Amino acid sequence: MTPNQIKRxxxxxxxxxxxxxxxxxxxxxEFSVEDTAKEVSINEEMRRLDTLIANGLDSIEGAAxxxxxxxxxxxxxxxxxAAPSDESARLRAFAHGESRSVDFMPSNxxxxxxxxxxxxxxxxxxxxxxxxxxxxxxxxxxxxxxxAGATVISTAGGEDITVPKSNAFPTAAIVAEEGTFGGSDxxxxxxxxxxxxxxxxxxxxxxxxxxxxxxxxxxxxxxxxEALSHAxxxxxITGTGTGQPEGVSTAAVTTGDTLTTKGVLTADELIDxxxxxxxxxxxxxxxxVSDAFVLAARKLKDGNGxxxxxxxxTASQPDxxxxxxxxxxxxxxxLAATVDITQAVxxxxxxxxxxxxxxxxxxxxxxxxxxxxxxxxxxFSLRADGRVVxxxxxxxxxxxxx
Numbered sequence: 001m002t003p004n005q006i007k008r009x010x011x012x013x014x015x016x017x018x019x020x021x022x023x024x025x026x027x028x029x030e031f032s033v034e035d036t037a038k039e040v041s042i043n044e045e046m047r048r049l050d051t052l053i054a055n056g057l058d059s060i061e062g063a064a065x066x067x068x069x070x071x072x073x074x075x076x077x078x079x080x081x082a083a084p085s086d087e088s089a090r091l092r093a094f095a096h097g098e099s100r101s102v103d104f105m106p107s108n109x110x111x112x113x114x115x116x117x118x119x120x121x122x123x124x125x126x127x128x129x130x131x132x133x134x135x136x137x138x139x140x141x142x143x144x145x146x147x148a149g150a151t152v153i154s155t156a157g158g159e160d161i162t163v164p165k166s167n168a169f170p171t172a173a174i175v176a177e178e179g180t181f182g183g184s185d186x187x188x189x190x191x192x193x194x195x196x197x198x199x200x201x202x203x204x205x206x207x208x209x210x211x212x213x214x215x216x217x218x219x220x221x222x223x224x225x226e227a228l229s230h231a232x233x234x235x236x237i238t239g240t241g242t243g244q245p246e247g248v249s250t251a252a253v254t255t256g257d258t259l260t261t262k263g264v265l266t267a268d269e270l271i272d273x274x275x276x277x278x279x280x281x282x283x284x285x286x287x288x289v290s291d292a293f294v295l296a297a298r299k300l301k302d303g304n305g306x307x308x309x310x311x312x313x314t315a316s317q318p319d320x321x322x323x324x325x326x327x328x329x330x331x332x333x334x335l336a337a338t339v340d341i342t343q344a345v346x347x348x349x350x351x352x353x354x355x356x357x358x359x360x361x362x363x364x365x366x367x368x369x370x371x372x373x374x375x376x377x378x379x380f381s382l383r384a385d386g387r388v389v390x391x392x393x394x395x396x397x398x399x400x401x402x
Contacts, residue, residue: 149350165387195384237329287346352388
């Protein structure tokens with residue numbers, strides 16, 4: 001426990017003592033069953049608080065002894081003992097309740113973030129850039145849309161930003177001598193990327209955070225990334241674009257092919273669908289599908305009896321379908337006989353889809369929220385959006401309308 005937590009525990013114990021005294025003063029004669037039960041409950045709470053206070057004092061005493069041991073070692077050896085890295089020290093201070101929040105910011109916004117956040121004494125820390133990169137790397141690994149190559153940008157603030165959106169290719173033609181230039185311009189629109197706030201609560205025991213072997217950096221990167229990526233990625237696939245990101249499976253990208261029979265794949269239709277994507281996008285194209293789609297696609301063979309599906313060369317590499325890597329996601333509609341639903345997305349997601357992360361990742365600590373269970377609560381928040389920015393770079397395979 002931190003010194004502040006010990007003070008709160010002392011205050012709660014004093015309240016319990018006063019409550020017990022008031023009960024004794026109010027009861028005349030013998031205790032009723034209800035009075036006895038209340039007295040037992042108060043005494044149990046006092047014993048629990050006594051244990052918490054004792055453990056907290058032991059922890060503080062242990063930390064002091066460790067500091068004395070380090071000082072003695074330095075004095076004997078004449079060599080300073082290596083201190084923890086600045087980042088580790090700040091995160092450890094945050095874990096121990098010496099600051100109330102941390103912000104993980106991308107490198108090019110580190111200076112601005114430092115001006116926006118308070119000093120250590122004001123309860124705010126800006127954590128060095130590599131923790132932000134670690135969390136974003138985990139987000140990419142857990143989000144199929146980001147893993148498949150979607151463009152990811154980071155901005156300092158959350159104001160709306162606009163990026164060009166390509167809807168058609170330009171065409172050129174031969175121009176005769178002294179002739180008039182013709183052809184058509186590419187059709188550009190505008191995609192507006194906002195900043196929707198994603199957040200969740202997580203708890204950790206006080207004992208765990210006080211354990212010197214506990215890796216606070218890994219805990220934050222894994223727990224935060226897993227919850228945030230799941231929520232965001234669902235919207236990156238099926239979002240409506242209204243009050244949430246626009247999903248790549250629900251956006252107005254070009255329909256490459258329509259299945260002849262709802263929910264039924266054939267080898268010829270998959271090949272036709274893959275080659276409906278324009279040539280310049282195919283070298284970097286990938287599949288985004290459901291597990292049910294994979295189950296059906298793995299059984300398909302070409303005219304020579306060869307499976308269309310090829311396993312990845314190593315465990316870390318994606319499997320291959322019609323020459324392109326496959327990424328599965330539970331948010332993709334399952335292969336089913338439902339009219340008009342998207343059964344697969346195929347394309348160059350780096351050019352087709354853009355993810356915007358706004359303002360860094362904030363984690364705020366509360367010692368009070370789960371105080372009774374001796375746990376620390378963490379509030380994670382991240383602002384993000386996603387939009388299709390090139391409708392030609394991806395294709396949808398859909399079920400027929402009837």
